[in-house]
Every structure is written in structure tokens, then in C-alpha cells.
Amino acid sequence: MVKSILLVGVGGQGTILASKLLTTGLMEAGYDVKMSEIHGMSQRGGSVSSQVRYGDKVESSVIEVGGADILVSFEKMEALRWLKYLKPAGKVVVNDYEINSMPILSGKFDYPAGILEELSSKVPTKIVCAAKQAAELGNPKVMNIILLGTIIKSMGLEAIHWEKIIRDNVKAQFVELNVKALAVGMSLV
Amino acid sequence: MKKLLTGNEAVARGAFEAGVKFASAYPGTPSTEILENIATYKKDILAEWAPNEKVALEAVIGASIAGARAIASMKHVGVNVAADPLFTYAYTGVNGGMVLVTADEPGQHSSQNEQDNRNYAKFAKIAMLEPTDSQEAKDMTKAAFEISEKYDTPVLLRMTTRVCHSKGIVACKDREEVGIKDYVKNTKKYITVPAHARILRLKVEERLQKLLEFSNNTSLNYIEWNSNKIGVIASGGCCSYAKEVFGDSASYLKLGFTHPLPTEKIKEFCNKVEKVYIIEENDPYIEEQVRLLGFECIGKDLIPFCGELTPDVIRKAIYGKENPSIDYDADKVVPRPPTLCAGCPHRGFFYTIGKRKNLLVSGDIGCYTLGFAEPYNAMDYNICMGASISAGHGAQQVFSMQENLPMRAVAVLGDSTFFHTGINSLLGVAYNQSNTITVILDNRITGMTGHQENPGSGYTLQGKETTPVDIEKLVRACGIEQVKVINPNDLTTVENALDWALSLHEPAVIITRWPCVLKKFSPQDKEEFRGTFTKRCTVDAEVCVGCRSCIKTGCPAIFFDKTSKKANIGLDCVGCEVCLQVCPKQAIRKEEA
Incomplete structure (x- = not known):
């Protein structure tokens, strides 16, 4: 049985570190793991995705349309952009956080209204305020680890030794903060 | 391990x-x-x-x-x-x-x-x-x-x-x-x-x-026998996609060694299966060999000849539909195109040149290719690495053949692209003396691909200090006599440099020297660009009249607040001052970040 986790957001939001920790944890727990990311031009403020698949034996690293068990969106509008990749029986965790794209900044478009309503009306949706939680922890950058916590809880992966994974992959001075952020994330869903 | x-x-x-x-x-x-x-x-x-x-x-x-x-x-x-x-x-x-x-x-x-x-x-x-x-x-x-x-x-x-x-x-x-x-x-x-x-x-x-x-x-090419009704031949990433779609319902000829293709193995496989699918991205490379060997197969007649053949694409091509997914209102989603970063040193240049008429901007490959897009619209074409200068030269030569045609060609490329193949092209300009203007956007690093050192940065891949190329001297050594080195964030300087170059009847080169905002500064950068990116700009809401002039610089740190009808600058501002210079009301000020 292969499970598929789709992490989406905007370049610079830390989806890459979150998926690195996630895949490392899954590997150490004994799963076969594959992950796909596209980088390049997306660094310049574009839409980004990390596609994580795990199970006994995983073939493709790519999540297809209608293929994700969970969609975790680091930014509100991105959840809607990637929703077609979710299974009809899948679920969404969405960070209630807006990053305006250039056409919005320039006033050509408004940031779309009613995204959370649209999501909630179609699929089980958990809305989290990771930015607020990260600010309370004293560092807005740990938003990604809070969201990683929501994935771990949602997918029932709490038994993996995440503290060790963080310790092995994060700079020493940030370990404690990240461990706390992960716990906060797990408590949100 | x-x-x-x-x-x-x-x-x-x-x-x-x-x-x-x-x-x-x-x-x-x-x-x-x-x-x-x-x-x-x-x-x-x-x-x-x-x-x-x-x-x-x-x-x-x-x-x-x-x-x-x-x-x-x-x-x-x-x-x-x-x-x-x-x-x-x-x-x-x-x-x-x-x-x-x-x-x-x-x-x-x-x-x-x-x-x-x-x-x-x-x-x-x-x-x-x-x-x-x-x-x-x-x-x-x-x-x-x-x-x-x-x-x-x-x-x-x-x-x-x-x-x-x-x-x-x-x-x-x-x-x-x-x-x-x-x-x-x-x-x-x-x-x-x-x-x-x-x-x-x-x-x-x-x-x-x-x-x-x-x-x-070789065992790099192998057959996995399942059903003999369907046989799939695939190579590279496509093998994993094909397995997601066909699973155990097909047999596979998995090709790892693909030149020359294993003709005998292909024959063995095709002779034993009823229907052959070739799953390969881009050209019908395997398919042509299979057909040459005299086997019927399903390939590019059904499966797309371009793009990635991810499982959903194969599924749609073969079965006519993707997996079920959620039906929703996708029209709400606004595009998120890549943009020049806040503080990008290319902004001041493209903002300025985008306003000019009768120019052909000959572009190149790098972050600065984004100069073609809104709000700058300041690039006419880009072909390949280094082509900005040589193609700009060719265009200028044809413009110059036509009396009273006011068009001028301006070639635009980055420092790393100039080192890549731009130098040869500039030699062509100098040697043949076309009236081409070349702008080298020297942001002190190879930006687009994620900040690799290059011959101009002063460091090797191993982090060793090395002699940095002096671009100005190199340009002069190529035979260009008219050269200016400018700060691209100073819009008046950019305007003046363009006026100067356009007034000449010989090749000219403008070098804009300012570091990429994402660059990790070397000790030399810290010395040369002291204090850069440590301040930010803010809008005085009392003075702002909501004219949106600053918005037209295309900076992602600036946004227009529709409620207050005023411009606003976010915390990602690093104080490049381009917006400050375009504000007609002096409503933008600079302060310590």
C-alpha cells in the first residue's frame, strides 16, 4: 500500500526542509520512499511542490491527478491550485496564510476570496494558522516545521523518532525550537 | 549504508x-x-x-x-x-x-x-x-x-x-x-x-x-514477464510511470542500456506479447527501432510526443481518462509567475530601458530573461547562451543598412553568460564594428541556477580564492573602446548611460555592477558594497497619493492597498531605492531595517 503526501507552497517557504525531514523519517522507519521536487525558475517566487510517496515498494516519485492522500498547503491559494491532485477521499491541511503573487501585487487581480469555504465544501479541510503559532514560538521561519507536525499527525506517523531526525538534520542551535514547533503542529490537527 | x-x-x-x-x-x-x-x-x-x-x-x-x-x-x-x-x-x-x-x-x-x-x-x-x-x-x-x-x-x-x-x-x-x-x-x-x-x-x-x-x-536490459496480452517497452523515468499505470497486467522490457538498442531482446519480447506499448518521453527513439525490426506497436500515435509522461498522462492517453479527482472552481486561482526578487539589481535597468522606444532588446539566458515580462516588457527575443550579443550584432547590421531607420539593438546578458559564450560574440562586434550596445548585467555570481561561483566571482567551486576576471579590462581587450561601469539602482545613471551609448557610432558596452540580492557576500563584496541590503524603504501614507508609479517597478515587496488606496512596502524590502526614485511625490523614505 503506497501513501502519497503532497506539500505545496511558494518558493522560500521551507517546503524542501520539511519534505527532507519527512522522507528521512520514513526511510528510517523502514518504508520505501520516493520524493519529487521541481526546482529552477520556481525559486523566483513561483509555486512549488514536494511530492512524497511511501510504502512497501514505490515505483513513481510523482503524484498523479487524483493521487494524493493528503494535501498540505503552506499558502492558501496554492491549496486550490493543487486540489485536483488530491484523491476524492483525501484531506486537506491548509495554512491560513497569504502570499500575493505579482498579478495581485500589481493590482491586476484581487487575492481570491472564499478559498477556505471552497475547500471546506469539497473535502475534509483542517485550517491552521502556522504563521501565528510560529510567531508565538519566536521565529516565523518554523512555520514549515509546524506544518510538518500536522502531516505527521494526520498520517498517523507519530511513532517515528522525529526528535532524532531533527537533531540529525538541523543546526544545533535550532534543534530545540524545531522540536517544539513539531509538537505544536501535531497538536493542531 | x-x-x-x-x-x-x-x-x-x-x-x-x-x-x-x-x-x-x-x-x-x-x-x-x-x-x-x-x-x-x-x-x-x-x-x-x-x-x-x-x-x-x-x-x-x-x-x-x-x-x-x-x-x-x-x-x-x-x-x-x-x-x-x-x-x-x-x-x-x-x-x-x-x-x-x-x-x-x-x-x-x-x-x-x-x-x-x-x-x-x-x-x-x-x-x-x-x-x-x-x-x-x-x-x-x-x-x-x-x-x-x-x-x-x-x-x-x-x-x-x-x-x-x-x-x-x-x-x-x-x-x-x-x-x-x-x-x-x-x-x-x-x-x-x-x-x-x-x-x-x-x-x-x-x-x-x-x-x-x-x-x-547485459542485465541492464531485462524482461519482467507477467501477462502476455500487453507488453510495455520503456526506458528511464518512464519505466516507473508505466508500472504505476499497467501494474501486473503487463510484461515489461525495461531498457537501461539504450544505445545501441538490444535488437534481439526486443524481438524476443515483441514475439511473445500480443500488443506492444512504447512509453518514452519526447522522440520516438525506441519506437523507430521497434518498427524497423518489423513489429507493430503503439507509441507516439497515441502517447504525447512532448511533456512528461507522468502516470496521469499515460492513463489519459491510453484509457481516455485520468483517475477521479475533486471537481472545484479552479478559476479562483491567480497565476504565480516567477518574478525578479525584491532588491534584484536587474530591476533598475529593465525599468529604465522598458520605457524607451525604437530599441530591439536582444536577450539571453538567466534570471534577467524575466525582463521580457510585465511590467518591463523589455526584451524582444532570447535564443541561447551568449546569443544576445551576436544576434544583437546581426540585427544592428541590418538596421544600419536602412537609411533613416531609428532602430538600435541592445544586447543584454549576465556576467556568467558573458563568460560562457558572450566573449566570442563581443569579439565579433568589435571586429566588425557594428553599432551594437551591449549591457553586461554583472551581479557578481551565477544567479539563476542557485549561486555558483564563476570566473568573475573570485572563488572556485572548492571555495579557493582565485584571480577574478576584470570584465571592463576584458571588454577593452576585445577591442571595445567605449565602456562604462554603472550602478543599476541609480536610475538617472542608467538613463545617462543609455543616452551616451545611443549617441555613439561605434560599439559600446555598459557594465552594471551590483550583487544579486540572494548572494552570500564574499569579504571583497562586503568591502565594495558596504551597507547594501541593510536598509529598507517605507511609504509615508500622508504623502502617498496612490498613483501606483512605484507598483510599476514590478517589485514583489511593494503592494497596493485597495482599502486605503495607498502603496505599501513589505518587510522583504532591502532598500534598493528604485521605487523611491520613481515616486513623483517623494512619499518613499529609507530607514534602517
């Missing part, structure tokens, strides 16, 4: 385990991280950034002739640049094993075209391998060196974006220290005068026959 590696990291690991001594590359998505990761094996491999792919491959060829195992890596279009040495090294053969990694881009995520570089293996008559995942990327890199030395051939390792950038679990081994072979002068092998090359030409053909035999017998 098991590690979770991307395909690029796995190629680097394979090179390490294979005993490689020398590696060279020019950065290009999706290949860049191959050399960056090889460079982490500092004690064992000398890894160097080359100014371009031709230089990289030639350095690797020299290392191979001198007896070391050597590897070059580049994106698909980079192989075009390096094709000249490749085709001749294909004749001479190797001493130490030589592998060229081509990272192709089905789907064109970060590229100007979608060429299928498998054709290069056939064209140059060399061996080719195509890994499906990270484990194979590592294993096949090692196998490639064995094949290279055994069959005296350069080997093409063909990766694609997904294979490069996907992670998978890889069983790692220790390095096999193969040493450096003796160098023995052998002019009959390495001097390619026609008298020798005609003999080498025959050897190339003999080698292909031997490689064909290898292809038919």
Missing part, C-alpha cells in the same frame, strides 16, 4: 565510488547539483566549474587522455555547446573512462527547448545508459565507467528532470580506488588528421557491433 538521495546526488555518489578523479561542468537546471555534490568528495575528486560546457567536456577529455576516470555533466542544451569535442572523442576513444551526463528536460520546467539527447548517442555513435531512479543513477554511473574503458568509448548517461530531482533510497558502497592509468603517447589514436580519422571511423563501426552484442546480453 542506505541513503536517501536525489538522482543528481546519486550520480555524484556513483562517480565517487567508481574512482573518478576529475569532474567538470557548467551549471544548468536540472544538472547543476551533480557537480555540486561531486565537489563534496573533496579529498578524492577535483571538481571544477568551467566557463561553458564545451570547456567542461574538453577538460574532462584531457583528464581521460591523461589516464584518470573523468565525468562531465550538463543540461541538455549544454550538450549542443559541447557537441564538437564529443563527436571527435567518440572516434579516438578513451584512456581513463569518460562519462558525459546529459540532463534532459521533458516538460521544459527551466529550459528553452525540449530536445531529446538520446539522439546524440546515436549521432555520435557512443554507448548510452538511462537510469530510472536514484539507485540506478548511482549503479549506472559506475557501470558507465566500466563500459567506457572496456569498449574504448565515451558514455552518455541520460537523465531527465524527474530522475535528477527525485529522491529514492540508495545502497551506498565504498570508493573503488582505480588509480590513474599510465599516459602513453599514441598519435594514431589521438591525432585526428584524416589519415588516422578514416581508420578510427572504421573502429567506431566495429565498436558499435560489440556494443550491440553487449546490449543484447
Whole structure:
């Protein structure tokens, strides 16, 4: 049985570190793991995705349309952009956080209204305020680890030794903060 | 030891385990991280950034002739640049094993075209391998060196974006220290005068026959028997996609060694299955061989000839539909195109030149290609690395033929692109004395691909200090006498420099010298650009009249608040002051961040 986790957001939001920790944890727990990311031009403020698949034996690293068990969106509008990749029986965790794209900044478009309503009306949706939680922890950058916590809880992966994974992959001075952020994330869903 | 590696990291690991001594590359998505990761094996491999792919491959060829195992890596279009040495090294053969990694881009995520570089293996008559995942990327890199030395051939390792950038679990081994072979002068092998090359030409053909035999017998090409109703032939990343779609309902001929293709294995497979599907991205490379062998198959008649063949694409092509998904209102979603960063030194230049008329802006490959887009609309075309100057020169020559035509050509390219192939082009401008204006956007680093050092940055890939190229001196040495070095954030200076260049009747070069906002400053940068990016701009809401002039600079730090009808500047501002200069009411001020 292969499970598929789709992490989406905007370049610079830390989806890459979150998926690195996630895949490392899954590997150490004994799963076969594959992950796909596209980088390049997306660094310049574009839409980004990390596609994580795990199970006994995983073939493709790519999540297809209608293929994700969970969609975790680091930014509100991105959840809607990637929703077609979710299974009809899948679920969404969405960070209630807006990053305006250039056409919005320039006033050509408004940031779309009613995204959370649209999501909630179609699929089980958990809305989290990771930015607020990260600010309370004293560092807005740990938003990604809070969201990683929501994935771990949602997918029932709490038994993996995440503290060790963080310790092995994060700079020493940030370990404690990240461990706390992960716990906060797990408590949100 | 098991590690979770991307395909690029796995190629680097394979090179390490294979005993490689020398590696060279020019950065290009999706290949860049191959050399960056090889460079982490500092004690064992000398890894160097080359100014371009031709230089990289030639350095690797020299290392191979001198007896070391050597590897070059580049994106698909980079192989075009390096094709000249490749085709001749294909004749001479190797001493130490030589592998060229081509990272192709089905789907064109970060590229100007979608060429299928498998054709290069056939064209140059060399061996080719195509890994499906990270484990194979590592294993096949090692196998490639064995094949290279055994069959005296350069080997093409063909990766694609997904294979490069996907992670998978890889069983790692220790390095096999193969040493450096003796160098023995052998002019009959390495001097390619026609008298020798005609003999080498025959050897190339003999080698292909031997490689064909290898292809038919190697375990890199294998059959997985399931049902005989459907047979799938696939290579590279497509193998994993095909398995997602067909599962156990099909048998598979999985091709890892793909030049020459294993004709006998293909015959064996096609004779035993009722229906054959060929799943391959881009060109019908395998399909044409299968048809030549006289077998009917389903390939490009049904399956897309372009883009990635991810499972949903194959599913739709074959079964007419994708997996069920959620139906929702996708019209709400606003596009999120890439943009120049807040504080990008290209902004001031493109903002200024975008306002001018009667200019053809000859573009190039880099972050600054975004100058074509809104709100600048300041680029007319881009062809390939370095072409801005030479194509701009050609355009200017034709404009100059026409009396009273006010059009002028302005070539625009970055520092790394100038080093790549722009220098030759500028020589052409100076030599032929066209009235072309060349603008070198020197942001002190190779930006687009993620900040690689280059000949102008003062550091090597290994972090060693080296002599930085003085671009101004280099430009003058090419024969250009009119040169100005300016700060692109100062809009009046940019205007004046353009006026100056346009008034001349000879070639001129403007160098805009300011670091990329994302660059990690070297000690020299800290000295030269003291205090840069440490302040920010803010809008005085009392003074702002909501005219949106600042919005038109296209800075992602500035937004228009529709409620207050005022401009606002976010915390991502680094104080480049471009907006401050365009505000007609002096409503923007600068303060400590």
C-alpha cells in the first residue's frame, strides 16, 4: 500500500526542509520512499511542490491527478491550485496564510476570496494558522516545521523518532525550537 | 549504508565510488547539483566549474587522455555547446573512462527547448545508459565507467528532470580506488588528421557491433514477464510511470542500456506479447527501432510526443481518462509567475530601458530573461547562451543598412553568460564594428541556477580564492573602446548611460555592477558594497497619493492597498531605492531595517 503526501507552497517557504525531514523519517522507519521536487525558475517566487510517496515498494516519485492522500498547503491559494491532485477521499491541511503573487501585487487581480469555504465544501479541510503559532514560538521561519507536525499527525506517523531526525538534520542551535514547533503542529490537527 | 538521495546526488555518489578523479561542468537546471555534490568528495575528486560546457567536456577529455576516470555533466542544451569535442572523442576513444551526463528536460520546467539527447548517442555513435531512479543513477554511473574503458568509448548517461530531482533510497558502497592509468603517447589514436580519422571511423563501426552484442546480453536490459496480452517497452523515468499505470497486467522490457538498442531482446519480447506499448518521453527513439525490426506497436500515435509522461498522462492517453479527482472552481486561482526578487539589481535597468522606444532588446539566458515580462516588457527575443550579443550584432547590421531607420539593438546578458559564450560574440562586434550596445548585467555570481561561483566571482567551486576576471579590462581587450561601469539602482545613471551609448557610432558596452540580492557576500563584496541590503524603504501614507508609479517597478515587496488606496512596502524590502526614485511625490523614505 503506497501513501502519497503532497506539500505545496511558494518558493522560500521551507517546503524542501520539511519534505527532507519527512522522507528521512520514513526511510528510517523502514518504508520505501520516493520524493519529487521541481526546482529552477520556481525559486523566483513561483509555486512549488514536494511530492512524497511511501510504502512497501514505490515505483513513481510523482503524484498523479487524483493521487494524493493528503494535501498540505503552506499558502492558501496554492491549496486550490493543487486540489485536483488530491484523491476524492483525501484531506486537506491548509495554512491560513497569504502570499500575493505579482498579478495581485500589481493590482491586476484581487487575492481570491472564499478559498477556505471552497475547500471546506469539497473535502475534509483542517485550517491552521502556522504563521501565528510560529510567531508565538519566536521565529516565523518554523512555520514549515509546524506544518510538518500536522502531516505527521494526520498520517498517523507519530511513532517515528522525529526528535532524532531533527537533531540529525538541523543546526544545533535550532534543534530545540524545531522540536517544539513539531509538537505544536501535531497538536493542531 | 542506505541513503536517501536525489538522482543528481546519486550520480555524484556513483562517480565517487567508481574512482573518478576529475569532474567538470557548467551549471544548468536540472544538472547543476551533480557537480555540486561531486565537489563534496573533496579529498578524492577535483571538481571544477568551467566557463561553458564545451570547456567542461574538453577538460574532462584531457583528464581521460591523461589516464584518470573523468565525468562531465550538463543540461541538455549544454550538450549542443559541447557537441564538437564529443563527436571527435567518440572516434579516438578513451584512456581513463569518460562519462558525459546529459540532463534532459521533458516538460521544459527551466529550459528553452525540449530536445531529446538520446539522439546524440546515436549521432555520435557512443554507448548510452538511462537510469530510472536514484539507485540506478548511482549503479549506472559506475557501470558507465566500466563500459567506457572496456569498449574504448565515451558514455552518455541520460537523465531527465524527474530522475535528477527525485529522491529514492540508495545502497551506498565504498570508493573503488582505480588509480590513474599510465599516459602513453599514441598519435594514431589521438591525432585526428584524416589519415588516422578514416581508420578510427572504421573502429567506431566495429565498436558499435560489440556494443550491440553487449546490449543484447547485459542485465541492464531485462524482461519482467507477467501477462502476455500487453507488453510495455520503456526506458528511464518512464519505466516507473508505466508500472504505476499497467501494474501486473503487463510484461515489461525495461531498457537501461539504450544505445545501441538490444535488437534481439526486443524481438524476443515483441514475439511473445500480443500488443506492444512504447512509453518514452519526447522522440520516438525506441519506437523507430521497434518498427524497423518489423513489429507493430503503439507509441507516439497515441502517447504525447512532448511533456512528461507522468502516470496521469499515460492513463489519459491510453484509457481516455485520468483517475477521479475533486471537481472545484479552479478559476479562483491567480497565476504565480516567477518574478525578479525584491532588491534584484536587474530591476533598475529593465525599468529604465522598458520605457524607451525604437530599441530591439536582444536577450539571453538567466534570471534577467524575466525582463521580457510585465511590467518591463523589455526584451524582444532570447535564443541561447551568449546569443544576445551576436544576434544583437546581426540585427544592428541590418538596421544600419536602412537609411533613416531609428532602430538600435541592445544586447543584454549576465556576467556568467558573458563568460560562457558572450566573449566570442563581443569579439565579433568589435571586429566588425557594428553599432551594437551591449549591457553586461554583472551581479557578481551565477544567479539563476542557485549561486555558483564563476570566473568573475573570485572563488572556485572548492571555495579557493582565485584571480577574478576584470570584465571592463576584458571588454577593452576585445577591442571595445567605449565602456562604462554603472550602478543599476541609480536610475538617472542608467538613463545617462543609455543616452551616451545611443549617441555613439561605434560599439559600446555598459557594465552594471551590483550583487544579486540572494548572494552570500564574499569579504571583497562586503568591502565594495558596504551597507547594501541593510536598509529598507517605507511609504509615508500622508504623502502617498496612490498613483501606483512605484507598483510599476514590478517589485514583489511593494503592494497596493485597495482599502486605503495607498502603496505599501513589505518587510522583504532591502532598500534598493528604485521605487523611491520613481515616486513623483517623494512619499518613499529609507530607514534602517
